[in-house]
Every structure is written in structure tokens, then in C-alpha cells.
Amino acid sequence: MAAPAPISKPTRADWFGWGMVALGGGSAPSAINLAIETAPPTVVATVRLWSAAALLLVYILATGRPMASPLSKEGRSVWLYAIAAGFMGYAMPFLLFPYAQLQVSSIMAGIVMAFLPVMAVIMAAAFAGEPMTRRSLTGVLVGSTGVLFLIGPALLGGASGTVAGIVMLLMAVFGYASLGVIMRRAPEFPARSFAAMMMLAAAIMSTPAIFISDLEGISAASWAAIAYLGIVPTGINAILIVATVRRAGAAFLSTSAYASPVLAVFFGILFFSEPLHLYQVLGLLTILTGIALTQNAFARLQKTIVPRIVTTAFPNRKTRSPESRQEASPPRADA
Numbered sequence: 001m002a003a004p005a006p007i008s009k010p011t012r013a014d015w016f017g018w019g020m021v022a023l024g025g026g027s028a029p030s031a032i033n034l035a036i037e038t039a040p041p042t043v044v045a046t047v048r049l050w051s052a053a054a055l056l057l058v059y060i061l062a063t064g065r066p067m068a069s070p071l072s073k074e075g076r077s078v079w080l081y082a083i084a085a086g087f088m089g090y091a092m093p094f095l096l097f098p099y100a101q102l103q104v105s106s107i108m109a110g111i112v113m114a115f116l117p118v119m120a121v122i123m124a125a126a127f128a129g130e131p132m133t134r135r136s137l138t139g140v141l142v143g144s145t146g147v148l149f150l151i152g153p154a155l156l157g158g159a160s161g162t163v164a165g166i167v168m169l170l171m172a173v174f175g176y177a178s179l180g181v182i183m184r185r186a187p188e189f190p191a192r193s194f195a196a197m198m199m200l201a202a203a204i205m206s207t208p209a210i211f212i213s214d215l216e217g218i219s220a221a222s223w224a225a226i227a228y229l230g231i232v233p234t235g236i237n238a239i240l241i242v243a244t245v246r247r248a249g250a251a252f253l254s255t256s257a258y259a260s261p262v263l264a265v266f267f268g269i270l271f272f273s274e275p276l277h278l279y280q281v282l283g284l285l286t287i288l289t290g291i292a293l294t295q296n297a298f299a300r301l302q303k304t305i306v307p308r309i310v311t312t313a314f315p316n317r318k319t320r321s322p323e324s325r326q327e328a329s330p331p332r333a334d335a
Contacts, residue, residue, distance in 0.1 A: 010248040017244035022256040024233030025113065026263025029106035030271050031233075032098050034225040039218045041098030042209035044226055048094055049203035051230025056196035056238060065193045074187065079201075081186035082194060086201035089179025090234075093172035095206065100172070103165030105274045110264020111150060111284045112169040114291065117257050118143035119177040121294045127181045136294045143290025149283035191242040199238070257291055 010018070035044045060067065068075035068082075101109050118140055124130035132140065147170070154162035186194070244253050261284055268274040 008247055010252055014244050014248040014252065017240040017248075018253060018256050020232075020240050021237050021244070021253060022259035022263060024237045025256065025260030026110060027267055028229060028233045029097075029101065029109040029113070029264045030267040031225045031229050032101050032109070033106045033268075033272055035222045035229065036098050036101060037219070037222055039222040039226060040213045041095060041102070042206075042213045043215065043218065044098045044229070045091070045095040046203070046206040046210040046213075047223075047226045048230040048234060049090060049199060049206050051227055052234035052238070053196065053199040053203040055231055055235035056192070056199050059239060060193050060196045063192075065190055065196075067193050067197055068189060078187050078189050078194070079197065081182060082197035083201040083205075085179050085182040085186070086198040087205055088175045088182060090198060090202035091205045093175040094202070095209070096168045096172040096175070100165040100168035104162055104169070105268055106272060107265050107268035107274050107276060107280060108150065108162075108166065109169055110261045110268065111280055111287065112147070112166060113173060113264070114257065114261035114284065114287045115143055115147055115170070116173050116176050117254065117291045118287070118294055119173050120180050123174075123177040123181050128184050139290045139293025139295075141290075142293060143287050146283045146286030146288075146290060149279055149286055153277075153279050192239060195238045195242070199234075251295075254295065258288060261288070 032044065059065075068078035070076055070079055097109065121130075121132065121136050122140055125132045147166075151163060151166050154166065183194075241253065265276060265280075265284070269276060
């Protein structure tokens with residue numbers, strides 16, 4: 001196995017990847033808002049997943065990246081993890097977000113999504129053997145307080161629909177955070193092939209829902225928003241994330257978590273004239289503070305996830321040393 005290339009100083013290409021990830025995360029809630037104006041959430045989720053899956057399948061076929069063979073024992077193991085990751089990290093959240101945004105604004109969705117790095121640290125401590133430091137524990141407590149700032153006014157005001165929407169958003173964030181744990185436990189396999197497998201599995205799992213959905217009356221604007229969701233924040237960014245992490249490192253890319261919720265607020269105000277309440281500002285600032293406190297732990301978690309999936313196909317499940325993991329990138333252009 002070739003030695004991994006060292007993490008390098010971010011280039012313009014890396015900053016482009018960073019910007020696309022931040023833009024994708026920040027614009028997705030507004031795109032969902034536009035999509036659900038005339039499209040049922042089931043259609044939004046299913047078509048988004050198939051759009052992303054088609055893009056990734058074309059990409060791996062064009063670049064000669066293989067998918068795991070279900071005929072071999074190792075291949076079936078990879079597929080089982082891809083199916084689990086596809087459900088928890090894609091099929092479930094992609095369905096929950098449109099349903100949630102029938103109840104809450106895109107601003108609220110973007111702010112709650114900012115809780116993901118904090119949730120990822122919680123999940124890593126509970127299920128992936130990543131103990132919390134005093135600093136990261138403080139970050140978790142602070143970030144959780146930010147969520148209380150968001151949900152508290154709705155509870156006190158009796159807005160049950162808003163509470164239900166926030167709970168669905170938190171369930172979606174839980175799914176995204178679970179994805180990291182599943183990927184860390186998965187057999188080593190080229191990252192983009194694994195991403196295509198996850199997306200394909202998620203798209204297949206979501207397909208039955210579209211047969212009970214009403215496809216009439218969906219506007220061109222909603223179809224365009226759904227296509228954007230599948231191609232940019234989901235498909236293209238899946239490619240950019242791995243490429244950026246392998247060159248510039250997970251710590252660099254993870255800072256995009258600060259920009260995405262701010263962009264979500266900006267787009268919600270710009271395109272939908274959504275009000276920004278004081279409690280939402282307090283919640284966002286508190287969650288961002290929690291992210292800052294957990295930043296080292298979140299970046300460390302990402303460093304152990306991406307290299308494990310990227311490395312190569314079935315190298316006898318050998319684990320690199322912690323030192324080499326921290327500078328990990330694939331031995332060939334699998335990222």
C-alpha cells in the first residue's frame with residue numbers, strides 16, 4: 001500500500017470545495033422551501049436521492065471506480081454498511097427535512113442543522129469509542145443549550161407544529177451524525193464508490209413512497225429546486241468533500257459548519273422574507289459557540305472516518321497508526 005500523501009496548505013481548489021460545501025448546506029433549506037411549495041415531501045426526497053445517485057454512478061463509471069460485488073463475502077459486508085449508512089444518513093434525513101419545513105422556516109432548519117457537529121461528537125462518544133474531553137463536553141452542553149433556545153419559545157407558546165418540526169429536524173441531524181459512526185465501522189473501501197453505493201441504496205429505499213405521492217401540479221420551479229438539491233448539495237458536494245479532505249484535511253473543511261447556518265439565515269430572509277427572531281439569533285450563536293468548543297473533537301472524528309473508507313478495497317482490514325490517520329488521504333485518486 002502506498003504511503004498517504006501529507007495534508008497540504010489549502011489551495012484555491014480546496015477553498016472552492018469549502019465554499020461549495022458551505023453554500024450547499026446553507027442553500028438547501030431554501031431550496032427545500034421552494035420544492036415543497038407544490039411537491040410532496042416524498043417526491044422531494046426520492047427525486048433528490050435519484051438525481052444524486054445518478055450523478056455519482058456516472059462519475060464512478062466514467063473514472064473507473066468499482067462498486068463492491070455482492071457475490072463476495074467482503075462485498076456483501078460493504079453493501080450492508082452502505083445500506084445502513086444510506087438509510088440513516090440520506091433516506092431518513094432527506095424525508096424528514098421537507099416534512100419539518102412544512103412546520104418551520106428555512107431559517108430554523110438551517111440553524112438546527114448547525115447542531116450536527118455537536119451531535120456527531122455525542123454519537124462518537126456513545127458508539128465509536130471517542131471519549132469526550134472537558135472542552136468538548138462543555139461544547140456539547142453549550143450547543144444543547146442553543147437547541148433549548150430554539151425549542152423553548154415554541155413549547156411555552158403552545159406552537160405544537162413548530163415543536164414537531166424542530167423534533168423532526170433533530171431526528172434528521174441524528175441520522176446525519178449516525179452516518180459518521182457507521183462509516184467508521186465499515187470495511188475499508190474507496191470513498192466515492194462507497195458514496196455512490198450509499199446514495200443508490202437510499203434512492204431504492206425511498207422509491208416506494210413516490211408511488212403513493214401526487215405528481216400532478218408540481219411547478220417547474222419546484223422541479224428545478226429538487227434537481228438542484230440532488231445535484232449540488234448532495235451529488236457534487238459528495239465528490240468535493242472527499243477531495244478536499246484528502247488534500248487539505250478534515251479540520252479545514254469542518255469549519256464550513258460555521259458558514260452554512262449563516263447562509264441559511266441570509267437566503268431565508270432574501271428569498272422568502274422570513275422573520276429572524278431574537279431567540280433564533282441566540283440559539284444560533286450558542287450552537288456556534290458549542291461547535292467552536294467541540295471543533296477539535298469533530299475534526300478528529302472526520303479524520304478517522306474518511307481515511308478508513310478511502311484507503312483501498314479490502315486491504316485485510318489493517319488499521320493504520322493514529323499518526324498516519326491524521327494525515328490520511330488515499331494512495332490513489334479514489335477521493
